[in-house]
Amino acid sequence: MSVRTRDSLTHSTLIDSVSSVDLRVRDIDRAIGFYSDVVGLRVHDRARTSASLGTSADVILRLDSTGVEAPADPRATGLFHNAFLFPDRGSLGDALVRLAAAGYQVAAGDHLVSEALYIDDPDGNGVELCRDRPEAEWPAPTADMIVPMATLPVDLQAVLEAGRGRDAEGDEAPPExxxxxxxxxxxxxxxxxxxxxxxxxxxxxxxxxxxAAFLSSNGYHHHVGANTWRSRHGRPSLRTKAGLERITFRVNNEDDLPTLAAKLHSRGHHMDQEEGAVSLKDPDGIDLVFSPA
Known part of the structure; x- marks a missing residue:
């Protein structure tokens, strides 16, 4: 009888990681304040109605308030949450300190593969702050799941104690x-x-x-999650409301992009190829970009 392992059950190698996410927000100054002071991101570029934020290493978030007049529609298709992955429990503890200092009440979940904190940004865009457990600690595959996940309580005190305490209030998120x-x-x-x-x-x-469904490349627990809990039979959000504008995925191999483009074409999916990237929309009209960088 063969043993079910993640390596034997997974085949996709397309995605290396989520490179960046573009969000619509109402007030660019307020959004920058949240993502810099609370999440811990650094402002890389700033214009009158837009900004790019990230770590000292990369831009991972782009914000734009052009024409946005209303908060996110909780029943529209689009963003459930954007998950910022911290490198370890200590840096997640530091993020929890920043949340507490800003007066946020957080929801939390131990998903067996990760520990996660949940809040909304000022425009109702969902935000997850999380850290992964080492893969060796992930549950073994079951008959119907390659990576079983659950939602259990998180020991928030232990997460806090793993960090730097109040000294972390002004810290940036680590470059990783x-x-x-x-x-x-x-x-x-x-x-x-x-x-x-x-x-x-x-x-x-x-x-x-x-x-709900959770999908990935390279055996990761998920690069993309999806659910219909609030949005079953829903429609895309209006561009005048806050929400998800675009997801950019970093591909493992630039040579995979022509293959992806050919596959999309053969299946009748409209896509664009510009500057070495492939762009298309998913079934809910969400803009996706696959790029080598």
Whole structure:
């Protein structure tokens, strides 16, 4: 009897990581304050209605307030949350200090593969701050999930004690911090799963009661999450409302992009190829970019 292992069950190598996420916000100054003071990102570029933020190493978030008049629509398709992945429990503890100093009440979840804190930004865009457990501690595959996940309580005191305490209030996020995954609100979980798994070729790592799916490359627990908890049969958000504008994925191999483009073309999916990147929309109209950098 063969042993089910993640390596034997996964095949996708397309995505290296989520490179960056573009969000629509109402007030650019307020949004910059949140993502810099609370999340701990550094402002790289700033214009009247837009900004680029990240760590000392990379830009991982772009904000734009042009024409945005209303907060995020909680029932529209688009963003459920944007997950900022910290390199260890100590840096997540430092983030929790910043949240507490700013007066945020957080939700939290131990997902067996990670510990996560949940809040919304000032425009209602969902935010997850998390750290991964070492892969050796992840649950073994089951009959129906490659990476089983759950939601259990988090020992927030232990997370706090792993960090630097009040000394961390003004700290930037470490340079290793990046967008670990993006969790989407979608209209139909079947359509979304077929697109990301069958068309893009990601591995389906876990599902939840026909209402959520988690997909990835290279055996990661998920680069893309999707659910219909608030958005079943929903429609994309208006551009005048805050929300998700674009996800940019970094591919493992630049040579994979022509193959991806040919596959999309053969299946009748409209896409653009510019400056070495492939751009397209998913079934909910979410802009996706696949780029080598």
């Amino acid at each position: 911090t990046h967008v670990g995954h993006v969790h989407l609100q979608v209209a139909d979980i079947g359509d979304t799963t077929r697109f990301y798994a069958d068309v893009l070729g990601l591995d389906l790592m876990a599902t939840l009661a026909g209402s």
